[in-house]
Amino acid sequence: MAGLDDYQFFSTLREKDNPFWQKTADDKEQPTDTMEHFRRPTEFPENLLNPAKASPNPPPPKPQTPKINELEIQKVQDVQMEKYGELSINIVSLCAQNLLSHPFIVVRRQCQVDINSYRYHILPITLVPALIHIQSFQGFSAFWKGLGSVLTVRGMTLGVEDCLSKFTPWPKEISPHSSLKTIGQHLLLKCSALALVTPFYSASLVETVQSEIASEKPGVLDVFKEGLTRLLSFTQPQTGRMLPVWLLIVPTVTHGVLQYIIGNAVSTLTSQVLRRYHRQDQHKQGAVSKDNGSFLDASVRLQSAFVGHMAADVILYPLETILHRLHMQGTRTIIDSLDVGYEVKPILTRYEGFFDCLNTTLQDEGIFGLFKGFGALCIQYALYGAVLKFAQVIIQEVTLALVPPKPKPKVQDPVTPLAPSAPYTPISSVHPGVASLHSSPLHPSRPPYGSSPSGKRPLAYASPGRRQDVDLRAELEKHKSSLTLDD
Incomplete structure (x- = not known):
């Protein structure tokens, strides 16, 4: 790099077609008293052959793409799979609640409105012969009648609630921290929607219980x-x-x-119990996770909702029986008899109101008359719970199979600490002759061979002891004399 400045200088003059001793106008404008012109370049030129053609502004550096950590990719994949699992379990629950449970809802309602039946079907086992006979004569379509109207009424209820929440200050949803005023307004919204949908609920109930062999099939509208x-x-x-x-x-x-109200109260209580159970289980395993994951939250939420719906239906079953009988009065509906499964019966009642229907039912049919068809409810929730649990296990296994297992961190085996060494043993205790090698030839405790100061048996070797003051000059003379005598 010593001649790089001269090279640039002469190459610039050659391009300007001027000898180096002549000054140009550009050279005159540059200050000559500064040292900037004579400084050595700090960077190597981009074009060594012709530096003048090099671009004055270097291109901006290319933006470096950030390196994505594999752990972050794994976390994103886990979150996506948990979301897919949550969506799948929600879809299965929705289908089981609306499609799989509908045949048992039809059978339950037929038992509730039949006031002349001598079989109450409180236990599920009594329903099996009647269901087999109906299926053999009418087919499976007899258990799916009125499905479209039931879904229509549920959709209308949700739509009316949505419209009322937009045109009124009544909230559509509440939280556990909501005030009493907010909860009251929310319940008022529910009451208004149910009141507006009541006539359509009556029409849907008629389509659900009427016999297909004795009545015309209802249309869509x-x-x-x-x-x-x-x-x-x-x-x-x-x-x-x-x-x-x-x-x-x-x-x-x-x-x-x-x-x-009953469904939400029981669902909230069940959710708290399940979450506490999972937390205690994690404590027993020794690892408590901060984030339980969306799939576990969805499973707990669906299980608690299942228990809440079942508790509400069981508690309010007598009220539902009275309500259905009031809705069916005067509709001239013919239903299938579930005593044996071969006959059809018309609905002929004359109630003045709710309390009249309740008193008449208790007098004619007894307390068990309010629980007619309870066996169908038991089969409904038993099958619903089994399908929900089976789907949860299958979706969880599929999710774990699709997500690659996380590598376990390598843990080094603990190094066994060195055992403490044996205490230091003096060399004299190993062999007395070895200790004599470390003693000085001028050691005073070493008597001449074959003599002993005490007259006892001579010691061949003496152990090293504390060194005493010795006259070195006399010892050296004595040692020289002994050497001379040996010669």
Whole structure:
């Protein structure tokens, strides 16, 4: 690099076509008294052959792509798989609640509205012969009737709640920390939605329990037509025994709100118990995770919701029986008899209201008349819980199979500490002759060979002891004399 400055200088002059002793206008403008012109370049030029053609502004450095850590990629994949597992278990729960449970809802409602049956079907085993006979004569479609109307009513309920929450200050959802005013407004929203959907619920109930072999199949829009007809008739009809809507609104809204309150209360309590159980299980294993994961949260939430729905249906089953009988009065509906599964029966009742229906049922059928068809409810939730648990196990196993196992950190084996060495043993204790090698030839404790100061047996070797003051000059003379005598 010694001649690099001269090279640049002469190459620049050659391009300008001027001899080096002539100054150009550019050279005159540059100050000559500064040392900047004579400094050695700090960077190697980009174009050594022709530095003038080098770009004055170097290109900006290319942005370096950040290196993605493998652990972060693994965490993202785990979160995605947990989300897929949560979505799958939610879909399975939704299908089991609305599709798989519908045949048992049909059987339960048929038992509830049949006031002349002599079999109450409180236990599931009594339902098996009747269900086999109905399936053999009418097919499996007899257990899926009214499915579209049931889903329509549930969708209408959600839609009405959404619309009311937008046009009113009533909240659609609440939290455990909500005030009493907010909870009251939320319950008022539920009551209003249930009151508006009550006529359509009656039409859906008729489609669910009527016999297919003795009645015409309902159309897709019949639920809306029958519901609007009952909604517009606010007073008692002149002909027939059909109850007006205003008599049905109060028991329907009461049943719906109580089912909502009991279900949420039991679900919240069950969720707390399950989370505490999982926490104690983790304590026993010795590792408590801060984040339980979305799949575990979804499983706990679905299990608690399942227990809440089951508790609400069991507690409110007598109220549901009275409610369905009031809705079916005056509809001229023919149902399948579940005593043997071969016959059909018309619904002929004459109740004045809720309490009249309750008293009549207790007098004619007894206390067990309020629990007709309870065996179908048992089969419904038993099958629902089994499917939910089976799907949870399968989805969890598939998730674990798709996610690669995390490598275990290498833990070095603990090094065994060295055993303490034996205490130092003097050389004299090993062999007395070895200790004499370390003693000085001028050691005073070493008597001449064959003599002993005490007259006893001569000691061949003496152990090294504390060294005493010796006249070195006399010892040296004595040693020289002994050497001379040897020669």
